[in-house]
Amino acid sequence: MESYFEIYKNMLPNSIKLSYKGTVTFQLIDSILQIISSRLDVIEDNINIRRKVYCVLMECLQNLSIHIEEIEKLPVKNYDSTCALLTIENDNNGYIISTGNFIQNERIQPLQKRLEEINKSNIDELKILYNKILTNNTYNAKGGGGLGFIDIARKTNEKLDYNFVKVDNLYSFFHLEVKIKKSN
Amino acid sequence: MEPLYIESTLKTPEVKFDNKTGIFEVKGMSCAEYALDFYKPLFSWLDKYIEDPQSQTIVNIHFKYFNTSSAKCILQLFERIAQLESAGRQLEINWFYNKNDEQMLADGENYSEILGIDFVMKEVS
Numbered sequence: 001m002e003s004y005f006e007i008y009k010n011m012l013p014n015s016i017k018l019s020y021k022g023t024v025t026f027q028l029i030d031s032i033l034q035i036i037s038s039r040l041d042v043i044e045d046n047i048n049i050r051r052k053v054y055c056v057l058m059e060c061l062q063n064l065s066i067h068i069e070e071i072e073k074l075p076v077k078n079y080d081s082t083c084a085l086l087t088i089e090n091d092n093n094g095y096i097i098s099t100g101n102f103i104q105n106e107r108i109q110p111l112q113k114r115l116e117e118i119n120k121s122n123i124d125e126l127k128i129l130y131n132k133i134l135t136n137n138t139y140n141a142k143g144g145g146g147l148g149f150i151d152i153a154r155k156t157n158e159k160l161d162y163n164f165v166k167v168d169n170l171y172s173f174f175h176l177e178v179k180i181k182k183s184n
Numbered sequence: 185m186e187p188l189y190i191e192s193t194l195k196t197p198e199v200k201f202d203n204k205t206g207i208f209e210v211k212g213m214s215c216a217e218y219a220l221d222f223y224k225p226l227f228s229w230l231d232k233y234i235e236d237p238q239s240q241t242i243v244n245i246h247f248k249y250f251n252t253s254s255a256k257c258i259l260q261l262f263e264r265i266a267q268l269e270s271a272g273r274q275l276e277i278n279w280f281y282n283k284n285d286e287q288m289l290a291d292g293e294n295y296s297e298i299l300g301i302d303f304v305m306k307e308v309s
Binding site for chain 1: 194195215217249251252253255256259284285286287294298
């Protein structure tokens with residue numbers, strides 16, 4: 001058995017590490033945000049980075065909860081489709097937020113198209129894209145109408161890392177990794 | 185028509201819309217997952233106010249944070265308020281933001297640009 005103290009010692013003094021697998025309810029989002037916010041107040045001096053991590057985490061979590069609600073109606077075989085995976089950690093460069101959730105295969109193409117469009121856009125183009133969706137007068141059930149990923153890309157000034165792993169003919173697992181660098 | 189007062193929660197802002205004085209305030213967090221549910225009553229109230237507004241309306245907005253679910257709703261709110269100016273009434277919009285919150289300042293400027301209405305930017309320490 002690896003010494004737990006060794007793991008502790010190998011972590012940065014001002015580190016944060018949280019992993020969660022399970023369903024994502026609105027209550028859980030509040031709890032996670034509260035935990036991370038309290039820890040950030042202690043370890044992160046830069047208020048703008050604190051704000052960014054908080055905002056990006058909230059968008060990631062709210063995205064997860066909405067997608068889980070959508071998939072609940074059609075459960076994935078062999079897996080609990082309502083269980084998502086979430087990791088928050090930091091290193092010397094900044095913070096990394098990762099999320100994983102099941103997605104219907106038919107929804108991959110439009111999502112991938114949107115993510116690719118975001119990733120090929122520079123900061124000015126992202127603003128144009130954001131305003132285009134902001135002003136298009138359509139709402140999804142959430143109310144945001146698809147601004148979440150653009151907002152994350154604008155706030156982090158980083159490309160969105162993602163992949164889809166096929167589970168079966170109906171479903172895949174969507175992994176999104178968001179970096180918040182201290183230098184940006 | 186009665187003034188609209190809504191107390192703040194952890195996820196929704198405080199709202200004080202006073203049709204007698206023409207002073208409107210929205211202050212706090214706006215990060216509910218389904219923001220539209222919160223904003224719909226505000227839209228209905230404003231639609232009524234616009235029918236018989238004061239000669240001058242002052243709008244004070246001070247968000248600590250708003251999520252993307254709220255972003256469109258906030259624009260809808262402003263679009264209703266902007267109708268006052270189109271109808272020849274005096275309108276003053278004050279956008280408050282916390283010190284060093286560059287993002288919130290930029291968000292205010294963006295709304296102002298989209299609407300074509302000047303906002304007074306006010307930093308709060």
